Amino acid sequence: MKVFVTGHRGFIGSHLVDVLKQEGHTVVGCDVRLFEGCEWEPIVPADVDLVKDVRQVEHVDLDGCDAVMHLAAISNDPMGALNAQLTFDVNRDASIRLARIAKEAGVPRYLFAGSCSVYxxxxxxxxxxxxxxxxxxxxxxxxxxxxxxxxxxxDDSFTPVYLRNSTAYGHSPVLRIDLVVNNLLGSALSYGEIRIQSDGSPWRPLIHCRDIANAFAALARAPKEVVHNKAINVGANSENYQVKDVGDQVQRLVPDAKVTYTGEVGADPRNYRVKFDLLYSLLPDFKLQYNLASGMEELHRKMVEHGFGKADFEGDRFVRLRTLKHRMDRLG
Known part of the structure; x- marks a missing residue:
C-alpha cells in the first residue's frame, strides 16, 4: 500500500511510519514540524516527507494513495483549551476537508485518530x-x-474508520511527558515525588503509543465490510486503570519516590472506563504488544538511559503545550 500519514513526526506518528515501513508499505508523511526538535531518538523517515500544514493538503499530495491515516491535531485537552477556535480549525475543519479531498482523489480508506475522551x-x-x-x-x-x-x-468507494484511542503513554522517539503515565514517571525521576494532581480516583483506558500505530495498520488491512464507517474503541478491557493505580506502578519502578496528591486540579470530571469488545470481534487476531507494566518498564529504562531529570521535566521540549505556546504564530 501507499499510505498518506499526517503528523508522521509525532509521538504516535513516528511509531506508525516504522510499523508501516516494516510491513513493506510506502509512506508519504505530512507534518508541519511544529514540534521539530522534540525528538530524543532518531526517527524512521517517511519515503516522502512533506513539510505542510494539514489544512493545505491538496489532491496532488494524495496521488496514488490507498489510505489516509490522519493523526495531525492539537493533541490533548489542555492544548485544546489554549485556543478553542484553533482546535476546531485544525482538529475538525481540516480533518473533514482532508476526508473530502481524499474521497475526491480516489483514496478508498480514511482512518481518523479519535479519542476515548469523547465519553x-x-x-x-x-x-x-x-x-x-x-x-x-x-x-x-x-x-x-x-x-x-x-x-x-x-459510500461504496470511500471507507472512513474512526479510532477512539485510549489515553496514550510510553516510549517514543518523539517523547511526550504531558500524558498521565509519562508525567507521573517523569515526576518521580525528577523530584522523587509522584505528583498526582487529582484525588487519583478517575478511570482512564490506557494504551502504548506503538499499539495505536499497530491498530492503524491492522484496520487498514481489514476487509472493507468489517470496518466500513465504524467508530471503534482502541485499547483493551484489561488496560483500564484508576490514576492512583498508575501511581502505584510508578512507585514499583522508583521505590524511593513518594506519592503526593497535590489536589491542584480538584475533582477531575473526566472519568471513563471503556469496553473494547468491538475491536476484538472485528479483528480477532489483533493483540496489544504492551500492557501498562511492560510499557512503563520500557519507558523507565529509556528515561534512565537518557538521564531524564528535572531540567527535562520543567523544560519545553517534551511538553507540547509549552512548545505550542511559543510557536502559535506558525499555526495562525
Missing part, C-alpha cells in the same frame, strides 16, 4: 461505542463533530 464524564463505567458521548473539552467535541461529518461521506 468525558461517563454516565456509567464500561462504556462501549453505542453509549452516549459526553465531551467536556473542545478537543473531545472536535473529535465527535469530525466523526459525524465524515460519516456522511461514506
Amino acid at each position: 468525558g464524564q461517563g454516565e456509567k463505567l464500561d462504556l462501549d461505542e453505542s453509549d452516549p458521548l459526553n465531551p467536556l473539552t473542545a478537543y473531545a467535541q472536535s473529535k465527535i463533530e469530525t466523526e459525524t461529518e465524515v460519516s456522511k461521506l461514506a
Whole structure:
C-alpha cells in the first residue's frame, strides 16, 4: 500500500511510519514540524516527507494513495483549551476537508485518530461505542463533530474508520511527558515525588503509543465490510486503570519516590472506563504488544538511559503545550 500519514513526526506518528515501513508499505508523511526538535531518538523517515500544514493538503499530495491515516491535531485537552477556535480549525475543519479531498482523489480508506475522551464524564463505567458521548473539552467535541461529518461521506468507494484511542503513554522517539503515565514517571525521576494532581480516583483506558500505530495498520488491512464507517474503541478491557493505580506502578519502578496528591486540579470530571469488545470481534487476531507494566518498564529504562531529570521535566521540549505556546504564530 501507499499510505498518506499526517503528523508522521509525532509521538504516535513516528511509531506508525516504522510499523508501516516494516510491513513493506510506502509512506508519504505530512507534518508541519511544529514540534521539530522534540525528538530524543532518531526517527524512521517517511519515503516522502512533506513539510505542510494539514489544512493545505491538496489532491496532488494524495496521488496514488490507498489510505489516509490522519493523526495531525492539537493533541490533548489542555492544548485544546489554549485556543478553542484553533482546535476546531485544525482538529475538525481540516480533518473533514482532508476526508473530502481524499474521497475526491480516489483514496478508498480514511482512518481518523479519535479519542476515548469523547465519553468525558461517563454516565456509567464500561462504556462501549453505542453509549452516549459526553465531551467536556473542545478537543473531545472536535473529535465527535469530525466523526459525524465524515460519516456522511461514506459510500461504496470511500471507507472512513474512526479510532477512539485510549489515553496514550510510553516510549517514543518523539517523547511526550504531558500524558498521565509519562508525567507521573517523569515526576518521580525528577523530584522523587509522584505528583498526582487529582484525588487519583478517575478511570482512564490506557494504551502504548506503538499499539495505536499497530491498530492503524491492522484496520487498514481489514476487509472493507468489517470496518466500513465504524467508530471503534482502541485499547483493551484489561488496560483500564484508576490514576492512583498508575501511581502505584510508578512507585514499583522508583521505590524511593513518594506519592503526593497535590489536589491542584480538584475533582477531575473526566472519568471513563471503556469496553473494547468491538475491536476484538472485528479483528480477532489483533493483540496489544504492551500492557501498562511492560510499557512503563520500557519507558523507565529509556528515561534512565537518557538521564531524564528535572531540567527535562520543567523544560519545553517534551511538553507540547509549552512548545505550542511559543510557536502559535506558525499555526495562525
